[in-house]
Amino acid sequence: MRTRITQMLGIEKPIIQAAMGWIARSPLSSAVSNAGGMGIIETSSGELDAVRDEIVKMRALTSRPFGVNVAQAFVRDPSIVQFVIDQGVRFVTTSAGDPMKYTAMLKAAGLTVFHVVPNLAGALRAVEAGVDGLIVEGGEGGGFKNPRDVSTMVLVPQVVAAVDVPVVAAGGIVDGRSMAAAFALGAEGILMGTRMLTATECPVHNNWKRAIIAADTTDTVFLNRAGPGPALRALRTERTTRIEREGAPDGIFAEFANTQAVYFGGDLEAGVALTGQVAGRIESVKPIAEIFDETMREYAEVVAGLPQ
Known part of the structure; x- marks a missing residue:
């Protein structure tokens, strides 16, 4: 599949893994990258020495693209930007903060930057800051949220209609059917979090x-x-x-x-x-590669079966 997301990030499948604190480290993230998606290393744990080690491990575990998330609410030291640049990372997602804070510095260093947004106002501000893309996150997703939550079904088409940058849909995405729905709403990629928790390679209990x-x-x-x-x-x-x-x-x-x-x-x-x-739609633990293959196959079947 070719979308602006796959072309921009150099990945085969337009699937990004959520940057879950303590969890989004090399065992999970390398499996995502090796399966053709975009693995992300977290920083929300605040354990930057461990994060540096995880990036080193990623280079040993995969030759494919991967990124790092900068969770601004949890990592407030401005040196995080230079830290990420020094690791040779080419793709960054920023979240839980103002996109004006780091976007210009990251882009000046040649990085591709996506910002996570929970509403239209946040999306417009991120575009004004110069981001390359948006991760548009509905309130049905797990993790930290805007208290005034909006569902993915409502939020994604609202943002797509208002911006020119590519959009990744997050929240409620678990399989090919939900991926097809996200693409029908205008997204060009998807982000999975809860589905990744039940992957064989995920280290959680x-x-x-x-x-x-x-x-x-x-x-x-x-x-x-x-x-x-x-x-x-x-x-x-x-x-x-x-x-x-x-x-x-x-x-x-x-x-x-x-x-x-x-x-x-x-x-x-x-x-x-x-x-x-x-969580209510997940029925089994499976390897990342199998999850992705099933997602892409079901996506194609759903799209082909839609009424004309």
């Missing part, structure tokens, strides 16, 4: 993978809509149901103090497991 497979589409919860701090979508557990009802007594970020125990220890009540609504 099997308890989380099994919980996703067992989940219904109603088994996530949108938290902290009233603030302070960002809102987020997570797997529904006893803990997150209590936060939904009573709020987070020590602030929403305090709920991530035991992230390692949740993500890699499998104790889903120790914190918050960021998960999108598409």
Whole structure:
């Protein structure tokens, strides 16, 4: 498939992997790149020494393109820009902050820059900042969200109609059918997060993978809509149901103090497991290459079968 996304990024399949904190590292991201998509290394953990090591590992694990995400809300040191440039990375996604802050510096160094946006105003500001593309993220996706969430179905065509840069659809994308829907809305690429959590190569604990497979589409919860701090979508557990009802007594970020125990220890009540609504459509653990091949095949079948 050829779209502006595949041509711009030098990838075979217009699929980008979400930059999930602590999770989006070389085992997962290299598998994504090797399968023809765009693997992304995270920085939202704030562990830049570990990130540097992961980039080194990526070069040993794949000869294909990969990128780095700069999560501005979590990595506030301006040296992050020079850090990314020094690693020889050619593609960057920026998120959770003002695109005016780093875009010019990154582009001046020759990098391709996409910014993650939750609404039209954010998209227009990112284009004004000079980004090469947008990741347009609907509220059904997992992770940190704008408290005034808009669904992918509404947001993507609104942004596509207002900008000239290519758009990647995120939130609710899990297979070829949802990819076909995103392309019908005007997207030229897709981003997957929750589907990547259940990939064979993803390092998270099997308890989380099994919980996703067992989940219904109603088994996530949108938290902290009233603030302070960002809102987020997570797997529904006893803990997150209590936060939904009573709020987070020590602030929403305090709920991530035991992230390692949740993500890699499998104790889903120790914190918050960021998960999108598409958990209800995921039925099994599969290798990345198989997920991508099935997605592309189903996309072609769906498009060919649409009424004329």
